[in-house]
Amino acid sequence: MTTKLLLIGCGNMGGAMLAGWLASGIDPARFAVLDPALESVPDGVALFREPGEASGHDAVLLGFKPQQLGALGPELQSLTGQGVTVYSLLAGITLDQLGSAFPKAAAHVRVMPNLAARIGKSPVILCERGLADRGPTSSLFDRLGSVVWLADETRFDLVTALAGSGPGFVYRFIDALAAAASELGLDPATAQDLALATVEGASALAARAELSPGELADRVASPGGMTREGLDVLDRDNALRALLVDTLRATRDRGAKLSRGSD
Numbered sequence: 474m475t476t477k478l479l480l481i482g483c484g485n486m487g488g489a490m491l492a493g494w495l496a497s498g499i500d501p502a503r504f505a506v507l508d509p510a511l512e513s514v515p516d517g518v519a520l521f522r523e524p525g526e527a528s529g530h531d532a533v534l535l536g537f538k539p540q541q542l543g544a545l546g547p548e549l550q551s552l553t554g555q556g557v558t559v560y561s562l563l564a565g566i567t568l569d570q571l572g573s574a575f576p577k578a579a580a581h582v583r584v585m586p587n588l589a590a591r592i593g594k595s596p597v598i599l600c601e602r603g604l605a606d607r608g609p610t611s612s613l614f615d616r617l618g619s620v621v622w623l624a625d626e627t628r629f630d631l632v633t634a635l636a637g638s639g640p641g642f643v644y645r646f647i648d649a650l651a652a653a654a655s656e657l658g659l660d661p662a663t664a665q666d667l668a669l670a671t672v673e674g675a676s677a678l679a680a681r682a683e684l685s686p687g688e689l690a691d692r693v694a695s696p697g698g699m700t701r702e703g704l705d706v707l708d709r710d711n712a713l714r715a716l717l718v719d720t721l722r723a724t725r726d727r728g729a730k731l732s733r734g735s736d
Contacts, residue, residue: 476503476530476531477503477504477505477529477530477531477532478503478504478505478530478531478532478533478534478560478613479504479505479506479507479527479530479532479533479534479552480504480505480506480507480508480533480534480536481507481508481533481534481535481536481537481545481549481552482507482508482535482536482537483506483508483511483514483536484536484537485588486536486562486586486587486588486590487506487534487536487562489586489588489589489590489591490534490586490590490591490617491504491506491514491515491518492515492590492591493590493591493592493593493595493616493617493618494613494616494617495515495518496591496592496593497593497616497617499616500517501515501516501517501518502517502518502519504518504519505518505519505520505521505527505529505530506518506519506520506521507521507522507523507524507526507527507552508520508521508522509522509523524548524549524551524552525551527552530552530557531556531557531558532557532558532559532560533549533552533553533557533558533559533560534560534561534562534584535559535560535561535562535563536562537563538563539563539564539565539566539731539732540731540734542563542566542570542574543734546574546575549575550575550577553575553577553578554577554578555577555579556579557577557578557579558578558579558580558581558582558604558610559571559575559578559580559581559582560582560584560610561581561582561583561584562584562585562586563731564585564630564633564637564727564728564731565630565727565728565729565730565731565732566583566731566732567583567626567629567732568581568583568600568601568602568626570732571583572602578603579603580601580602580603580604580605581601581602581603582599582600582601582602582604582610583598583599583600583601583626583629584597584598584599584614585597585598585599585629585632585633585636585637586598586614586617586618586637587636587637587638587639587640588640589618589640590617590618593616593617593618594618595617595618595619596618596619596621596636597614597615597617597618597619597620597621598621598623598629598632598633598636598637599611599614599620599621599622599623600622600623600624600626600629601622607622621636629728630725630726630728630729630732631721631725633724633725633728634720634721634724634725634728635721638724642717642720643672646672647665647668647669647672648668650668650671650672651664651665651667651668651669652664654667654668690704
């Protein structure tokens with residue numbers, strides 16, 4: 474496993490990952506953060522304000538905005554030299570672009586978790602170039618959930634749209650489910666509590682079931698019953714699937730624009 478990891482930028486995602494690693498029992502002394510704006514870090518984690526202050530790490534995790542790579546890359550060369558593995562959370566930034574930005578690094582790895590990393594429940598999508606052994610990287614990121622190695626980098630933006638951005642879409646669904654119940658007469662607080670509990674339970678059951686989610690939906694829908702009546706609305710003209718295809722396509726295509734440096 475990585476001896477010491479330097480997080481360069483520690484926003485929502487980087488912070489969730491750091492919290493997940495610490496909650497899993499990893500020594501805080503194995504982490505450091507380089508962030509000029511961050512107010513504080515967890516006890517035992519070093520905080521640096523300038524690149525010149527950071528040293529002694531064998532891997533870095535890039536956690537700033539992808540649009541900042543061109544400006545920040547030259548300043549980070551001393552931190553990404555020989556023997557250092559560069560992990561990148563930068564949406565849309567390819568392995569080729571990482572290699573050009575940090576040519577002296579030992580290896581480059583694209584990483585895409587989601588915010589459930591904070592509680593060790595995130596899929597972590599990885600795609601690499603230059604790793605002599607994937608084992609230490611798998612061991613590190615398995616602490617945040619479950620690692621999936623992607624062989625085809627051209628699919629990375631699509632996987633990011635599904636597994637990285639997906640929680641945002643699920644949150645929107647939960648909110649809409651609660652809002653719909655509230656509009657039909659349930660008080661908002663109860664509606665939200667029930668929507669959250671329903672989605673949590675359904676997700677946990679689906680993760681353990683031998684049946685697919687689609688098959689589970691049909692199993693709980695008796696012919697002529699209440700659930701079937703509701704599913705018929707969701708299934709009408711494949712509208713829900715079409716909406717999600719459009720959602721994932723737009724999210725994936727945004728990643729492609731980011732890799733080209735487009736706004």
